[in-house]
Amino acid sequence: MTKSKIYEKIYNEKDLKVDDFKCENCGGETIFDVKEQKLKCLYCGSLFEVKNDKFAQERELQELLSKGEVWKEAEVFQCQSCGVKEIIQAGEVSLICPFCGTNSIVKIDEIPGLKPQGIAPFKITKKQASLLAIKWAKKKLYAPNKFKKSVKAENLHGFYNPVFTFDANAISNYHGQLGKNYVVTSYHNGKPITVTKVRYFTISGENKAFFDDVLIQASSDIKADILKKLEPFPTRQVLEYKPEYLRGYSACTYDKEGGACWTECKQNMDRIIESQILNRYDYDVKVALNIKTKFFGEKYKYILVPVYAGNYKYKNKLYNFFVNGDNGKIAGKTPIAKWKVFVTIFVILAVIVGLFFICK
Ligand SMILES: [Zn+2]
Ligand SMILES: [Zn+2]
Known part of the structure; x- marks a missing residue:
């Protein structure tokens, strides 16, 4: 079955106002073309400008915690193969x-959730992403050769990953006790003996901080530590969301609500505040530190950032790696060919045994 046949089978075109995205010249399907940054007809190649000169606006956090705009014109699908x-x-x-x-x-019966305010459209093409991925895969010493050969443009698929970014001001009052090491030298029978002691001192004060665009991963499809390796994403200047950018791509659903993401963000901010306070002092030991923080002027953005995923099945296990669709950074897991590890261990052992006999 061709792709378009499957498409007809799944979609009820009438309900979905597909016409909005059809080519004005031939009625063909259009997709967002990364190189041109325009909609492109798959059949006649006509290009259509995506009219958008606005950047995504930050919104009051309270709005996110109380309600939020539902993404009506989108639908949730589920992959029957990987879930x-x-x-x-x-x-x-x-x-x-x-x-x-x-x-x-x-298609499944689920609401897509919040409508994104902003989107960072793909800036690097699939071809460029695959060239970067090939270089990356080559450096993976223990990855199977079949995996390395599988890394090519046709096996990469672009999609949008949902993230929240938060801004906040924070005023913290703190008090605590720190200690600084010092050395005491005494003489015993003319020999110096040094002992390290700690001089304790109390600290207190106020710390002011401003946080801008702290990014929190909202989907578990890409683990937060992997996404961290792909950062930065251009969160400061993301365009206002337009459905045209999603043509030819999908977006992952988020499974962490805005409120939970804000809680996680505050924990990150708390850690930064603590290190800002501690950085003011010359100390070796932290005995206690009590910080009370008031956040205010909290703002948020719910945005989509571009990622290419590469996938590879090895011994019935699915491996994914990801390429940042804006800057080309790569992160992810690769399978490991056991024989390559064995060869390395064997070579190392052989060298050790060799050295043993040479040195003997
Ligand atoms: Zn056309
Ligand atoms: Zn799948």
Whole structure:
């Protein structure tokens, strides 16, 4: 079955106002073309400008915690093969799951959640991303050769990952006790003996901090530590969300609500505040530190950031690696070929044994 046939089978075009995205010249499907940064007709190649000169505006945090705008014009699909849930714009053509590369995704009865305020469209093409990924894979010493050969443009799939960014001012009052080491030298039978002692001192004061665009991963499809390795994303200047940017791509659903993301963000901010306070002092030991922080002027953005996923099945296990669709940074897991590890261990052992006999 061709892709377009499957497409017809799954979508009820009438409901989805597919016409909004059809080529004005031939009626063909359009997708967002990264190189041109325009919508491009898949059939006649006509290009259409995405009219958008606005950047995503930050909103009051209270708005997120109380309600939020539901993403009505999008629908949730689930991959029958790997289980990942994906949001697809009404009338979308892309039916390849970015995580496992299969096209067995079906619509499910779920609400897509919040409508994103902003989107950072892909800036590097699939081809560019694959060239970077090939270089990255080559350096993976223990990855199977088959994996290295599988890294190519057709096995990469672009999608948008949902994140929250938060801004906040913080005023903290603190008090605590720190200690500084010092050395005492005494003489015993003419021999010097040194003993390290600690001089304790109390601290207290006020710390002011401003946080701008602290990024919190909202989806568990890419683990937060992997996403961290892909950062930075251009969160300061993300465009206002327009459905055109999603043409040809899907977005992951978020499984962490805005409130939970804000709680996680505050914990990150608390850690930064603590290190800001401690950095003011010359100390060796922290005995106690009590910090009371008031956050104010909290703002948030819910945005989509571009990622290419590469997938590879090795011994029935799915491995994913990801390429930042804005700056080309790569992170992810690769399978390990056991024989390569054995060869390395064997070579090391052989060298050790060799050295033993040479040195003997
Ligand atoms: Zn056309
Ligand atoms: Zn899948």
